[in-house]
Amino acid sequence: MSNSLAIATVTAALRQITHHAVSSAVSGAEALIERPLSSISDDDPRVRLFLYQVTPNAALRNDxxxxxxxxxxxxxxxxxxxxxxxxxxxxxxxxxxxxxxxxGAVIRDLHAQPVLLRQVIVNAITSDGSLLTGSNLAEAFEQIKFTPLSLSLEELSKLWSVFFQAPYALSVAYQGTVVLIDSEENAPLAAPVLRRGEADRGVNLALGPFPALESFHIGAPEDEGWRPRQPSYPSAQLGTVLTLIGRNLGGETVSVRFHHIKLGVTRTIVVAQNDKTATEIKIGIGIGDDAAARAAWAAGFYIVTVLIENGGHPRASNQLPLPFSSRISGIAPSVRAGRDVTLTITFDPEVRSTQRASLIIMDREIEAEDPVTETGELRFIIEDAPTVTDAIVRLRIDGVDSLPFRRQPGPPPARMVFDENQKITIL
Known part of the structure; x- marks a missing residue:
């Protein structure tokens, strides 16, 4: 790395290389650092070196x-x-x-030695007196390399047009790469490592394939074991069975971690021995439908990860998003006040205070009227309510809609019907 004098140092070093080349070809020739002349007063042999552009290096600009x-x-x-x-x-x-x-002499020398040698840099710094004192370009680990640029006639004419009233002269363009300029700020040094993991055992090398989740299936407990498997529900609910499908899911201890994206709450469920294979893991979500299950789960999106431990070495699978929907258990009779109608929806699990709840009816979305608190009952006011008969309603919490259907009692295969608890009639 080098300081802010690096650009000027490269220019001075290139002038030395150029001066040595032209003086060997033409007696009395010299190299000057200046822009092309607007007028030519004599025929003295000279090469004028001019830095006309600086661009970020494409390979190292974000390094x-x-x-x-x-x-x-x-x-x-x-x-x-x-x-x-x-x-x-x-x-x-x-x-x-x-x-x-x-x-010809300049092209010969730069082709034979395109790398800017450290001794050439040191000579350029000392020959320019105090102008480049403090330059540390010679200590940079990236050496500067010069390559000729192939400019088309159009590019060359545009380049010369920026030199106001300067007549064209025989010229060639070169690129010097790469110049690394360090900031003067120093980053704090990292603290030394005192212990390498648990019991200072260092890095654990775990061979074999990692667990991988590919998909999931959500269904009713009554349909477990039925083949062909029934279509999956679009979201999980209390009382459903979640089956995670993937590869390399077996292990001594297998657990599933559920992280709620909105609430930031994480819960981990240890999978029973008879509920896991190498390709599938079954988890009953609140099968008992008790108060503990209603308090443990929340509607919204979860991130699901499988954690497998063998011989004390844990491994984690990739993550899958899991939608979890609320379940409407009842709708109080609609109360019309003028053209507005008030509905009271009872559901589980309870909505949390930071969650967004709304009711979907036909083509309308109505926000909850009451401030959202931890409750299993919400009130909605439908302004200018239309007259409808057996209209399906959905409760949307954090972007996940309740399922408007239910499974009819009976043996598999399952038969689905619209849930009467999610129908309303407004007169």
């Missing part, structure tokens, strides 16, 4: 990221990776072919 933490504190010293674009314009007596002779 230092991230440089700062979320708090804004410095994590890593920022480094700018740059490419330098130079134009070399050759002047001299055209009848003696001096510009062409100098151009």
């Amino acid at each position: 230092d990221l991230p440089t700062r933490a979320a708090s804004g504190s410095l994590m890593k010293r920022p480094t700018a990776a740059l490419d330098l674009h130079y134009l070399l314009a050759f002047y001299g007596n055209e009848s003696d072919l001096e510009p062409q002779r100098m151009l």
Whole structure:
């Protein structure tokens, strides 16, 4: 890495290389660091070196990221990776072919030694007096390399057009890459490692395939074991059975972690021995439908992860999103006040205070009237309510709708009908 003097140091070093090349080709020739002339007063042999563009290096421009933490504190010293674009314009007596002779000498030397040697950099720093004192480019681990740029006639004409009233001269463009410039800020040093994991045992190497979740199936307990398997419910509910399907799901201890995205609540269920195989894991969600189950679960989206432990070494599977819907148990008779109708919906599990609840009826979505608290009952006011008969309603909590159907009692295969608890009639 190098400091802010790196660009000027590269230019000075390139001037030395160019000066040595042209002076060997034409007696008395010299290299100057300046823009092309607006007028030519003499035929003195000279090459004018001009840095006309600086661009980010495509390969290393993001190599230092991230440089700062979320708090804004410095994590890593920022480094700018740059490419330098130079134009070399050759002047001299055209009848003696001096510009062409100098151009050939420069191309010869830069092709033979395209890498900017550290000794050349040191010589450039010392020869320019105090201008480049403090430059540490010679200590950078990335050495600068010069490559010729193939500019089309259009690109070359556009480049020369930026030099106001400067007549065209024989020229060639080179790119110097890569220049790394460090920030002057120093990142705090990391604390030394005192212990490598539990009991200072270092890295655990666990061979074999990792558990992988591919899909899930949600169904009624009455349909378990029936083949072909019934279609999956679109979301889990209290009283349903969740089957996780994947690969390498067997182990000494298998548990499933449910993390509610909105509430940030995590619960882990240990899978019974007879409910797991290498490809499937079965979990009954509140099968008992008791108060504990209603308090443990919440509608919304869960992130599901399978945790497998063999020989004291835990492994985690990939994650699957699981929608969990509320279940409407009753709708109080609608009360019409003028053109508005009030509905009271009873459901489980309870909605939490930070959750968003709304009622879907036909093409309308009505927000809950009462402030949302931890309750299993919500009131909705349908303004300018239409007259409907046996209209299906859905309770939407955190983006997951209640299921408007239910399974009829009886042996499998299951037969689904619309749930009478989710129908309303407004007169």
